[in-house]
Amino acid sequence: MTSQIIIALLAAAVQSGTPILFATLGEIFTEKSGVLNLGVEGVMILGALAGFVVARQTGNPVLGFFAAGLIGGLAAAIHGVVCLWFQGNQVVSGLALTILGTGLANYLGTAFIGMAAPGFAPVAVPLLSDIPGIGPIFFQHDVLVYVSYLIPPAMWLFFARTRFGLGLRAAGEYPAAATAAGLNVLAYRWLGIVGGGFFMGLGGAYLSLAYTHLWTTNLTGGRGWIAVALVIFAFWRPGRAVFGAYLFGGIMALQLRMQASGTQLSSSILLMLPYALTVIVLVLSSWRKRTSDAPASLGINIAPAE
Amino acid sequence: MFPMRIAKRQEPLGFGGSCFVLLTALGLSLLLSAILLSLGGTSPVRGISVLLQGAFGSRWALEDSVLKAIPIFLCSLGVAVAFRLKIWNIGAEGQFALGAIGATWIALSFPGWPKYLLLPAMIGMAMTCGGLWGLIPALLRQHLKTNEIIVTLMMNYIAILFLDYLVYGVWKDPTSFGFPMTPMFSEQAIVGKIGGTSINWGLAHCVILGLLIWLFFRFTRIGFEIKASGDNVRAALYAGLPYDRLVILVMVMSGALAGWAGFLEASATVNRLQPSIMVGYGYTAIVVAWLARLHPLSIGIAAILLAGLRVGVESLQLDLQVPAAFGGIIEGLILLTVLAGGLFTHYRIAWGVGK
Numbered sequence: 001m002t003s004q005i006i007i008a009l010l011a012a013a014v015q016s017g018t019p020i021l022f023a024t025l026g027e028i029f030t031e032k033s034g035v036l037n038l039g040v041e042g043v044m045i046l047g048a049l050a051g052f053v054v055a056r057q058t059g060n061p062v063l064g065f066f067a068a069g070l071i072g073g074l075a076a077a078i079h080g081v082v083c084l085w086f087q088g089n090q091v092v093s094g095l096a097l098t099i100l101g102t103g104l105a106n107y108l109g110t111a112f113i114g115m116a117a118p119g120f121a122p123v124a125v126p127l128l129s130d131i132p133g134i135g136p137i138f139f140q141h142d143v144l145v146y147v148s149y150l151i152p153p154a155m156w157l158f159f160a161r162t163r164f165g166l167g168l169r170a171a172g173e174y175p176a177a178a179t180a181a182g183l184n185v186l187a188y189r190w191l192g193i194v195g196g197g198f199f200m201g202l203g204g205a206y207l208s209l210a211y212t213h214l215w216t217t218n219l220t221g222g223r224g225w226i227a228v229a230l231v232i233f234a235f236w237r238p239g240r241a242v243f244g245a246y247l248f249g250g251i252m253a254l255q256l257r258m259q260a261s262g263t264q265l266s267s268s269i270l271l272m273l274p275y276a277l278t279v280i281v282l283v284l285s286s287w288r289k290r291t292s293d294a295p296a297s298l299g300i301n302i303a304p305a306e
Numbered sequence: 307m308f309p310m311r312i313a314k315r316q317e318p319l320g321f322g323g324s325c326f327v328l329l330t331a332l333g334l335s336l337l338l339s340a341i342l343l344s345l346g347g348t349s350p351v352r353g354i355s356v357l358l359q360g361a362f363g364s365r366w367a368l369e370d371s372v373l374k375a376i377p378i379f380l381c382s383l384g385v386a387v388a389f390r391l392k393i394w395n396i397g398a399e400g401q402f403a404l405g406a407i408g409a410t411w412i413a414l415s416f417p418g419w420p421k422y423l424l425l426p427a428m429i430g431m432a433m434t435c436g437g438l439w440g441l442i443p444a445l446l447r448q449h450l451k452t453n454e455i456i457v458t459l460m461m462n463y464i465a466i467l468f469l470d471y472l473v474y475g476v477w478k479d480p481t482s483f484g485f486p487m488t489p490m491f492s493e494q495a496i497v498g499k500i501g502g503t504s505i506n507w508g509l510a511h512c513v514i515l516g517l518l519i520w521l522f523f524r525f526t527r528i529g530f531e532i533k534a535s536g537d538n539v540r541a542a543l544y545a546g547l548p549y550d551r552l553v554i555l556v557m558v559m560s561g562a563l564a565g566w567a568g569f570l571e572a573s574a575t576v577n578r579l580q581p582s583i584m585v586g587y588g589y590t591a592i593v594v595a596w597l598a599r600l601h602p603l604s605i606g607i608a609a610i611l612l613a614g615l616r617v618g619v620e621s622l623q624l625d626l627q628v629p630a631a632f633g634g635i636i637e638g639l640i641l642l643t644v645l646a647g648g649l650f651t652h653y654r655i656a657w658g659v660g661k
Contacts, residue, residue, distance in 0.1 A: 038455065042638075078642065086646035087653075091394055091455065092596055096641035099589060103634020107346070110629040217631070222463055229456045268471035275463040279446075282457060286450045304312040304653065 009253055010137045017249020018141075018148050019044075019206040023227035024234065024241040025151055026199030030076070031231060032159065033192025034172035036299040037079050038094025040200050041224025042101020047072040047201025049105040049112075052208040052215050056117040064117070065144065065205050072201015073194040075101055080193040083301060084186055090299050098224070105219075112215040119213040120144055142210045144202075151199070152238040159238075168192055172295030175302050185302060200224070222275065229278045233285045235293040244281070251277050312649075313656035327650050328597075331643035339636045348626050360621025361614035367621075369504045373575070374587075375606075375613035376508040377402065377567040381591035382609055383519055384563030386600040388440075388556045390523070391536040395557060397443065397458025398564040399588025400465030401436040405565025406572040407469055408435030410488060410579040413572075414477065417492035424494045429569055436565015437558040439465060444557035448550050454557075466584050473579055487580035497574035506574035512606070515563065520602040532556060564588065586634075590616070593641045612637065 023040050030037045037043075050071035055064030079097050082088035120142035129139040138149075158165040170178035171188035178185050207219055226248055234240035255270045263270075319327070340350035362368055381398040388395035408431035416424060443457040470486070479489040499506050523529040535542035535549050542549055571583045594612050598604030619633040 082642055082646050086649040088642075088645035088648060092592075093642065093645055095396065095589075095592060096638050096645065098638075099593070099634050100638025100642065103631045103636075103638055104342075106631030107342070107629050107635055110631070222460075225456060225459050229453075229460070232453060232456075266471050266475055268467045268474065272464050272467045275460040275467075278460045279452075279457055282452045283446060283450055286452050 007133060007136050009250070009257065011140065012253035012256075013246050013250035014138060014145060015141060015211065015249065016252045017245040017247070018145050019203040019211060020223050020227055020230065020248050021148050021241060021245035022151075022203030022206060023200045023224055024230040024245055025155060025238055026072075026196040026201075026203065027227050027231045028196075028234065028236055028238055028241060029155065029199060030192045030196030031236060031298055032172050032295055033168045033189045034175060034295050034297040034300065035079070035083060035189050035193055036090045036094065037076060037097070037193060037196060038091060038228060039076065039079055039097025039101060039224075040094075040227050041220055041222065042098040042105075043072050043075045043197050043200040044101075044204035044207075044224045044227075045105040045218075045220045046075045046101045047204030048208040048219050049109045049204075049215070050201065051205030052109075052112065052117045055119065055209055056112070056115070059118055061118050061120055061209050064209055065202065068201040068205030068209075069198040070201070072199070072204065073197040076193050076197020076200065077190075079197075080190055084189055084193070087301050087304070090301065102218070102220075106217045109215055109217070113217065115215055116213050117209065117215070119209040144206050144210050148206075152242055155238040164188075164191070169295070172297055175297055189302075200227075203227070226274065226278050229282055232294075233281050235285070236295065237293075247281070248274055248277065311656050312653045315652055315654050319651045324651065327647040328644065331647040332640060334643050335636060335639035338639050339632070342635060343628065343632075346628065348628055353622060353626060353628065356621050356625050357615070357618035359618075360625075361618035366504075367614075367617060370617045371610060371614040372505050372509065373613075374616055375609040376506070376512055377571050377575075377587045378590050378594055378613050379512045379606060379609040380515065380567035380570070381564045381588050382594040382598070382605045383516060383602060384560040384567075385591045386595040386598070386602075386605060387519065387532075387563070388560040389536075389595055389600055391532050391552055391556045392539070393444075393447075393553055393556055394455045395440065395443075395458055395560045396455055396592065397440065397461050397588070398560070398591045399584070399586065400458070400462035401439045401561040401564035402568040402571070402588050403462075403465040403469045403584060404439040404561075405432035405436035405568025406579055406583060407465075407472065407568070408432045408565065409569035409572050410472075410477070410491075413491045413495035414488060417495065419494060421494040424492075425497065425573075428495060428573060429566060432565040432569035433562035434565075436568060437562040439565075440557040440559075440561025441554065444554045448553060462588065466581075469579070469584065470581055473581060477579065479578075485580075488578045490578050491573065495573060496577050497570060499574075506570070508570040508574050511566070511570065515566070516602045516606060528552070528555070564591075590637060593637050596641060597644055612640075 023044055027040055047068035051064040051068030054067035055061040079093055082093040083090050122140055122142050125139040129135040159169060167183050168188045168191060170183060171185045175185045208215060230241060230244040233244045251273050255273050258270055259267050336354060340354050343353040344350040360367055361371055381402055385395055385398050409428040412428045412431045439461060443454045446452040446457055447454045473486040473488055477488045479487055497506050497508060523533060531547050532552050535547050535552055572579050576583060590612050594605055594608040598608040615636055616633055622628040623630050
């Protein structure tokens with residue numbers, strides 16, 4: 001009986017961790033190119049709305065999912081315009097993008113509040129889902145969860161084994177040397193921003209199309225900021241992001257269950273858990289590793305050529 | 307490719323030019339907002355006129371704008387102190403909440419104290435609680451190198467939930483018919499209104515504190531050290547400036563000012579503690595600080611402008627049923643365009659292909 005409860009909880013951890021995973025991978029992709037995008041929360045919620053609206057209008061959630069990625073990339077491009085073209089401060093621009101994105105999504109989404117959209121239903125993977133323990137935890141979810149399994153290894157391969165991946169990392173580590181070597185650093189940073197925004201948008205779509213199937217205001221509820229923190233926890237490695245995301249998924253699932261079970265603890269205190277955990281996780285990751293793994297030029301703009 | 311390129315200016319852009327860039331940025335934000343209004347089915351001309359009328363068009367509107375500018379100004383003053391040192395305190399919202407909580411604690415514990423004792427005690431506790439909420443991320447940053455942006459932001463969520471916990475639970479007014487709010491403060495715990503207006507004496511607090519902060523940066527050694535370290539950390543460290551202590555100081559000052567704003571909001575505006583005081587002034591404060599380039603007097607002007615936009619959006623909501631979230635769009639657009647306009651301080655657009 002208890003093992004069943006634990007398995008159900010872990011499966012819920014994977015599901016609620018998935019939107020955070022998409023967003024964290026997106027932010028890793030952007031930060032590797034040397035750009036800090038604190039607008040994850042805003043990009044994510046715009047993706048969530050785009051996915052929801054497109055799925056509702058076309059009746060096709062797959063189209064919605066890709067539309068969310070597209071809108072995510074476009075929204076992140078605003079950050080690109082301000083920071084890459086106009087040399088704006090990356091911290092402030094990201095904050096502004098969060099304010100704008102949240103406002104825009106809540107404004108445009110007002111007409112859809114409380115409505116439902118066709119979303120993704122769970123599909124058990126043949127054979128794999130029958131493995132005791134592992135099966136129910138990892139292989140009885142919707143398709144998007146399976147898609148999210150493929151991205152960390154793909155992103156690792158991209159960074160470690162492809163020319164574009166190396167170029168992107170060079171733009172984030174040592175842009176002057178990359179320029180001297182004939183790379184177009186600005187183009188790589190654009191790739192980092194728009195590509196990262198694509199994944200953040202997908203994370204948003206997971207919330208509206210698979211997690212809730214509903215549109216509500218402030219749907220993302222700080223998950224974008226948790227993703228920013230998880231990038232540090234993951235030491236900028238896609239593989240480690242998986243653990244971080246599921247850890248947060250777990251705490252969110254646990255908190256929901258405790259509320260449902262009618263505990264003595266106030267719901268306000270329970271709702272604090274993920275945010276408090278974010279601080280704890282940040283403290284632990286800086287404790288364990290004093291030297292930073294951040295891309296060396298993270299957050300620093302490249303001055304325009306004379 | 308394009309006959310257009312960016313060239314460095316010989317001299318940074320002067321005052322007139324900066325004002326022109328700023329006004330262009332504001333105009334562009336309003337234009338983009340108007341386009342969004344028309345996408346939502348509202349006439350853009352009517353929308354913008356309702357917005358501006360609602361913000362500054364009548365005595366009542368103007369008073370409401372000033373009233374909302376008070377907490378925004380104080381939070382922004384605090385945020386600007388930290389930004390001077392390039393410490394990214396995004397936590398004004400939470401520090402504001404803690405200030406309101408601290409002030410309420412005193413107001414509910416000692417309701418019978420005379421006004422001249424009770425109000426200073428409330429301010430002291432508000433500053434202590436707000437300052438403490440700023441001290442925690444500063445200590446974490448200093449000793450463990452944690453990122454203060456994320457920690458201050460997470461502490462906002464925690465502070466708001468803590469406020470909820472108090473007003474839904476232990477501090478809830480038993481006679482409030484289930485509404486989450488504390489009992490009303492005693493007469494002595496309330497900051498009164500300036501004769502004949504709806505504006506409270508918090509305005510005077512703003513003037514005094516703004517002046518003190520200006521004097522602090524203009525004439526004190528520590529103020530100078532903060533500015534110097536903010537401009538160039540490495541040089542400051544070589545010069546032997548106590549950078550670590552400055553970080554602690556600016557975060558505590560920042561939090562204390564936001565806490566003061568929380569005190570005023572609880573004491574003067576709603577006369578009790580309730581969740582409705584958390585409307586994002588702490589985030590608007592960041593927009594204001596950046597718009598004003600961290601200068602106290604400009605912060606005053608920008609605070610009234612942004613507070614006016616909030617009031618104007620309320621009229622839009624009432625008259626034309628535009629969702630309240632529209633305010634966030636304008637704020638985000640203003641911050642983005644002003645940020646982009648910053649390029650023209652040191653660069654200009656040059657025509658022709660160049661060398």
